[in-house]
Amino acid sequence: MTELPEKVEDIEIRLLLEALFLRYHYDFRNYAMASIKRRLRQAREQLGFSTFSAMQESILRDADMLPQLLRFMTVQVSEMFRDPSYFRALRERVVPHLKTYPSLKVWVAGCSTGEELYSLVILFREEGLEERTLFYATDINHDALETAQAGIYPMERIPLFTQNHRQSGGKSSLSDYYQAAYGRASLDKTLRKNVVFSDHSLVTDSVFAEMHLISCRNVLIYFDKALQDRALGLFEDSLARRGFLGLGSKESLRFSSHASAFADFVREEKIYQRSSE
Known part of the structure; x- marks a missing residue:
C-alpha cells in the first residue's frame, strides 16, 4: 500500500482522534504522537482500511468497531512481578510503612490485563496486609479489564512469572496461587475478593478515593507532557499524606509541575513519597 503524504496522514489522524473523543469520550488527543501513529498504522493495516x-x-x-480499535490504542503488554527489583523495593522499603495503617487503599492505574494487580495482591498477602487492603484496578479498555477480572493466563507465561516472583523476594511458591488446566493458569479467586475493577481514564476522569499506594508503570510514557502533568496532579490529589507513588523505569517526576509535591523514596526504582503538607 502506498503511504499517504505525511501531512495528510497527520490531519487524518487528528480528525480520527477528535471523532473518537466526540463520539465515545475516549481522549487520545494528547498522547505522544509517535506512539499513536505507530499503533494506528498497525490498526489500519490489520483491520483492512x-x-x-x-x-x-x-x-x-x-460502535462494534470501537473495542477492536482500542486493542491497538491501549498498551496490553505486562507480566507478573515485572521488574522484580521494583516489587522487592515495595516489599522491603514501602511495606514497613504501610503496616502502620489500620486500613489501606491501593490503586493500580492502567492495570491492563491484571498482571501487576495480582502481583501486588500476592505481595500484600505474603506480607500480611491483604485483609486490611482494598485494591482498585482501573483501565480505559473494557476488554482488558474483563481479562483482568477473569485472572486466566496462558501456561507458557507462568515460568517467567514464577522467576520474577522469586527474584522479587516472594515468600511462597507462585504455584500456591493458581490452578493449571488445559494449557491455562487460573488464579485463585480469593485474590480478587478485595479488588474493585473499574473503567477510569487518566485523561478525563477525576479523583475517586484517598490512596496509600498508587502504582502506574509504563503508562505515562505514552502521554505528552501536558497529559503527564494532568495524571501526576491526579495522583498527587489521590494520595494520602506520606503515601507512595510507583512509576515505570523510563518515567520521572523530574520535569513535572508536581515534582515538589513528592520526594524520592527509592530513587532507582522510581518510587516516590508524597509530602506531608
Whole structure:
C-alpha cells in the first residue's frame, strides 16, 4: 500500500482522534504522537482500511468497531512481578510503612490485563496486609479489564512469572496461587475478593478515593507532557499524606509541575513519597 503524504496522514489522524473523543469520550488527543501513529498504522493495516478517513467513517457509524480499535490504542503488554527489583523495593522499603495503617487503599492505574494487580495482591498477602487492603484496578479498555477480572493466563507465561516472583523476594511458591488446566493458569479467586475493577481514564476522569499506594508503570510514557502533568496532579490529589507513588523505569517526576509535591523514596526504582503538607 502506498503511504499517504505525511501531512495528510497527520490531519487524518487528528480528525480520527477528535471523532473518537466526540463520539465515545475516549481522549487520545494528547498522547505522544509517535506512539499513536505507530499503533494506528498497525490498526489500519490489520483491520483492512486503506486510509484513516475510512477507519474514522467506520468507527463513527459502527460502535462494534470501537473495542477492536482500542486493542491497538491501549498498551496490553505486562507480566507478573515485572521488574522484580521494583516489587522487592515495595516489599522491603514501602511495606514497613504501610503496616502502620489500620486500613489501606491501593490503586493500580492502567492495570491492563491484571498482571501487576495480582502481583501486588500476592505481595500484600505474603506480607500480611491483604485483609486490611482494598485494591482498585482501573483501565480505559473494557476488554482488558474483563481479562483482568477473569485472572486466566496462558501456561507458557507462568515460568517467567514464577522467576520474577522469586527474584522479587516472594515468600511462597507462585504455584500456591493458581490452578493449571488445559494449557491455562487460573488464579485463585480469593485474590480478587478485595479488588474493585473499574473503567477510569487518566485523561478525563477525576479523583475517586484517598490512596496509600498508587502504582502506574509504563503508562505515562505514552502521554505528552501536558497529559503527564494532568495524571501526576491526579495522583498527587489521590494520595494520602506520606503515601507512595510507583512509576515505570523510563518515567520521572523530574520535569513535572508536581515534582515538589513528592520526594524520592527509592530513587532507582522510581518510587516516590508524597509530602506531608
